[in-house]
Amino acid sequence: MKRTHRANLALTAGTAIVAMVIAACGSSATSTPGASSSPSSGSSSAAALTASAPGITPTQILIGSHQPLTGVAAPGYSEIAPASKAYFDYVNSRGGIYGRKIVYKYLNDVYNPTNTSNVVHQLVLQDGVYAIFNGLGTPTHLAVAQYLNSQKVPDVFIASGCECWNAPAKWPDSFGWQLDYVREGKILGNYVKQHFKGKKIGYFYQDDEFGQDGVKGLNYEIPKSQVVAKESYNPANVNVGPQVAALKAAGAQVVVSFSVPAFTALLQLTSLKLQFKPQLVVSDVGSDPTTLGGLLAAFGKNKKLSALTQGIITDGYLPSLGDASNSWIALFKKVHDQYIPKLPFDGNVAYGLAVGYTFVQAMLKAGRNPTRQDLINAIQAGLPQGPSVAPYAYSATDHNGITGAYMAVIKNGALVPKGPVLVTDTSPTGAITPDTATQPAAPASGVPSP
Amino acid sequence: MTLARHTGAALLVAVVLLILTVRLSPFRDFQIAEVAAYATAIAGLTYLIGLSGQVSIGHGAFMAIGAYIAAVIGLHQHWPLELIFLASTVAAAVAGGIVGVAAARLRGPYLAGATLMLAVALPSLANRYAGLLGGDQGLSFSVTTPAFLGVTFPPTRWLAWIACIGALITLVLLANLGRSRIGRSWRALRDNEIAAALSGLNVARLQILAFVISSACAGLGGALLAAVSAIVSPGAFTLTLSIGLITGAILGGLGSLAGAVWGAVVLVFVPTYVQDVATSHGLSSAASSNVPIAAYGVVLIAVMLLFPTGIQGGLRRLLGPVAPAASTPFNALRRRGPASEHQEEGTT
Numbered sequence A: 001m002k003r004t005h006r007a008n009l010a011l012t013a014g015t016a017i018v019a020m021v022i023a024a025c026g027s028s029a030t031s032t033p034g035a036s037s038s039p040s041s042g043s044s045s046a047a048a049l050t051a052s053a054p055g056i057t058p059t060q061i062l063i064g065s066h067q068p069l070t071g072v073a074a075p076g077y078s079e080i081a082p083a084s085k086a087y088f089d090y091v092n093s094r095g096g097i098y099g100r101k102i103v104y105k106y107l108n109d110v111y112n113p114t115n116t117s118n119v120v121h122q123l124v125l126q127d128g129v130y131a132i133f134n135g136l137g138t139p140t141h142l143a144v145a146q147y148l149n150s151q152k153v154p155d156v157f158i159a160s161g162c163e164c165w166n167a168p169a170k171w172p173d174s175f176g177w178q179l180d181y182v183r184e185g186k187i188l189g190n191y192v193k194q195h196f197k198g199k200k201i202g203y204f205y206q207d208d209e210f211g212q213d214g215v216k217g218l219n220y221e222i223p224k225s226q227v228v229a230k231e232s233y234n235p236a237n238v239n240v241g242p243q244v245a246a247l248k249a250a251g252a253q254v255v256v257s258f259s260v261p262a263f264t265a266l267l268q269l270t271s272l273k274l275q276f277k278p279q280l281v282v283s284d285v286g287s288d289p290t291t292l293g294g295l296l297a298a299f300g301k302n303k304k305l306s307a308l309t310q311g312i313i314t315d316g317y318l319p320s321l322g323d324a325s326n327s328w329i330a331l332f333k334k335v336h337d338q339y340i341p342k343l344p345f346d347g348n349v350a351y352g353l354a355v356g357y358t359f360v361q362a363m364l365k366a367g368r369n370p371t372r373q374d375l376i377n378a379i380q381a382g383l384p385q386g387p388s389v390a391p392y393a394y395s396a397t398d399h400n401g402i403t404g405a406y407m408a409v410i411k412n413g414a415l416v417p418k419g420p421v422l423v424t425d426t427s428p429t430g431a432i433t434p435d436t437a438t439q440p441a442a443p444a445s446g447v448p449s450p
Numbered sequence B: 001m002t003l004a005r006h007t008g009a010a011l012l013v014a015v016v017l018l019i020l021t022v023r024l025s026p027f028r029d030f031q032i033a034e035v036a037a038y039a040t041a042i043a044g045l046t047y048l049i050g051l052s053g054q055v056s057i058g059h060g061a062f063m064a065i066g067a068y069i070a071a072v073i074g075l076h077q078h079w080p081l082e083l084i085f086l087a088s089t090v091a092a093a094v095a096g097g098i099v100g101v102a103a104a105r106l107r108g109p110y111l112a113g114a115t116l117m118l119a120v121a122l123p124s125l126a127n128r129y130a131g132l133l134g135g136d137q138g139l140s141f142s143v144t145t146p147a148f149l150g151v152t153f154p155p156t157r158w159l160a161w162i163a164c165i166g167a168l169i170t171l172v173l174l175a176n177l178g179r180s181r182i183g184r185s186w187r188a189l190r191d192n193e194i195a196a197a198l199s200g201l202n203v204a205r206l207q208i209l210a211f212v213i214s215s216a217c218a219g220l221g222g223a224l225l226a227a228v229s230a231i232v233s234p235g236a237f238t239l240t241l242s243i244g245l246i247t248g249a250i251l252g253g254l255g256s257l258a259g260a261v262w263g264a265v266v267l268v269f270v271p272t273y274v275q276d277v278a279t280s281h282g283l284s285s286a287a288s289s290n291v292p293i294a295a296y297g298v299v300l301i302a303v304m305l306l307f308p309t310g311i312q313g314g315l316r317r318l319l320g321p322v323a324p325a326a327s328t329p330f331n332a333l334r335r336r337g338p339a340s341e342h343q344e345e346g347t348t
Helices: A002-013 A016-035 A080-093 A113-126 A138-150 A181-195 A209-221 A241-249 A261-273 A289-300 A303-309 A327-339 A347-366 A372-380 B002-023 B026-050 B059-076 B081-103 B108-128 B155-179 B181-191 B193-198 B203-229 B239-252 B257-280 B291-306 B310-319 B329-333 B338-347
Strands: A060-067 A101-108 A131-133 A155-158 A174-176 A201-206 A227-233 A254-258 A279-282 A313-316 A404-411 A414-423
Touching: A060 A080, A060 A113, A060 A138, A080 A101, A080 A327, A080 A347, A101 A113, A101 A347, A101 B257, A113 A131, A113 A138, A113 B026, A113 B203, A138 A155, A138 A174, A155 A347, A181 A209, A181 A254, A181 A279, A181 A313, A181 A404, A201 A209, A201 A241, A209 A227, A209 A254, A227 A241, A241 A261, A254 A261, A261 A279, A261 A289, A261 A303, A289 A303, A289 A347, A313 A414, A327 A347, A347 A372, B002 B026, B002 B155, B026 B059, B026 B155, B026 B203, B026 B239, B026 B257, B059 B081, B059 B108, B059 B203, B059 B239, B081 B108, B081 B203, B108 B239, B155 B181, B155 B203, B155 B257, B181 B193, B181 B203, B193 B203, B239 B257, B239 B291, B239 B310, B257 B291, B257 B310, B291 B310
Parallel strands: A060 A101, A060 A131, A131 A155, A155 A174, A201 A227, A201 A254, A254 A279, A279 A313
Antiparallel strands: A313 A404, A404 A414
């Protein structure tokens, strides 16, 4: 700020000012290092805990994230980071990670890549975070992935199913987490192939990496001859009338949709208007019943419209929220009710809690005094299956996360699983096989064991 | 004479900036780079509005053109950085010329509407031609720090240097232009188009020229911003950016180059600062994430109430008795408040 002021002063009063300017900037320079000074190790109470890496002190682990807390992507997604924080608070109240508390600082990037770049620089350079955790969005996170890797900052459990994060050679420090869209497309496509033989299939997808990866997976499975229409939408244009009309004109009996919740709702409401009643198959991203039902009611200005979610076929890679007997759902509910009771207990909250659990798993494996590389090594050595229904793919050569999901149908606002958990890979020919192993139950304490 | 004085002043500022970037933390360097990129774009806009009297609500679109040209060239050619930035500037200037021809026929709200449309429509070209422009996720544009600076040299300092050099060159050129015959002609037609035409000025040509120059500045600003944020994507060039540029120009003081820098400082620092304060006071995330937007509005209202001529105008009033008017070259650039201009638009 002083700079401009100075620029003007210099113009006005000439060289005499410069001496003062230099003196002033000297003083501001001395004040800045204090903000990011690394704490001295050797506190007597925790002799074994050291400041082993940037962001790690004997008492805390500082991590950061970029999240859309306001703006178009905020509805639903803004619940994720508070949910992760709630899980970290839960772990902190039970002794933290080897005695250190997790401090989670997430900043609002309004889903704008320029802001993402700004807030991530702030987190890395000014706050000195240990890692960037669960940065949300494909276009947004692409703005910082290269930077984080060049600075060797762990870039873990990105909140996007883009397959692009799986690039260990180019981005050794980046890791995906959720079921990637190619795998998801294959699993949905496989279901459609088996259950809608001979029917006319239409695609409705977001015209970016999310939709295109999904369509790639669908194409691996669904016979070309069955696909009668492929309609894409641009998230900046809320009029999907032309696309829905084209799907109807092509006579699609089944519509497979890789859309965000708002556009699933628009697809449904526009179909209703055009009296087009296909069977919907929607990706997990766009089918959270609570979020979708709320949007349907809000967009249609009629509460009854939330019932349109009934009968949507989808998939889930976390246990169904409706399954109260599931140990993970019980744990999520407990943490939710204690720390974030004001937020709805929906898929976004479950997502935030689950990815928080995965981070705690990884940190415990990284050791008592981890460097940044220790966290990378710990994830690459593989993590035990946690809240997800299928195992993680993590290895030195694979940075994808969850590898499978179960098919489900939405009934009364909850997912009712249909059939076993299916796992697959991202290759065109890789088989889709049932995962016979049962998902391990949540630990009684709610905290993973090291 | 003026050129020498402006260049001298710029060199002085450059030395101060050099010292600042070396002594401040890497994140401050990053913010300085952002300020420089925004200041470059706002400086052109503040001349367009404050000097030539034309309003543009679509300057984010010219930033997008500059940024995309830079990214596409950077991706496919191994041009030196200065050449890439020059290409961005020229491309945006050409686009500005085309828009300027139309703009010279439009007045007041019609011109604002036309440029608004540009800001809304242009970024979606990136989705239309996703193969070349990378669609929604954009193109990456990374600037590598030259090897001679050493491996430990903070990349953000290099970015700050690049952006500040770009901004300073722009500001010097604009300062000279403002003091030249063209600058005086712009002021004449801003104050009264008919009188200016009667005095023999070619109103349309001057207005188009103003558009070309301000778009060129926006193009360079966009390219610099692309270099700083390492990515170019449609999400970065929304209407919010265009409105932000106008806000910056008005906050700083319309027509004033120093004001443009003030505006950029406010755009970059206020949101970050307020969010820090909000989170450190333990506000809930729902509240603290909305506070910066509210604070931005409050700053806008406060500045307009306290300093109707912008921050630079207010400063000049406070510092007025100390600094004789003749020795501040920027003083001459700015005589009227934005309010009087709007009245004029309404009555003609």
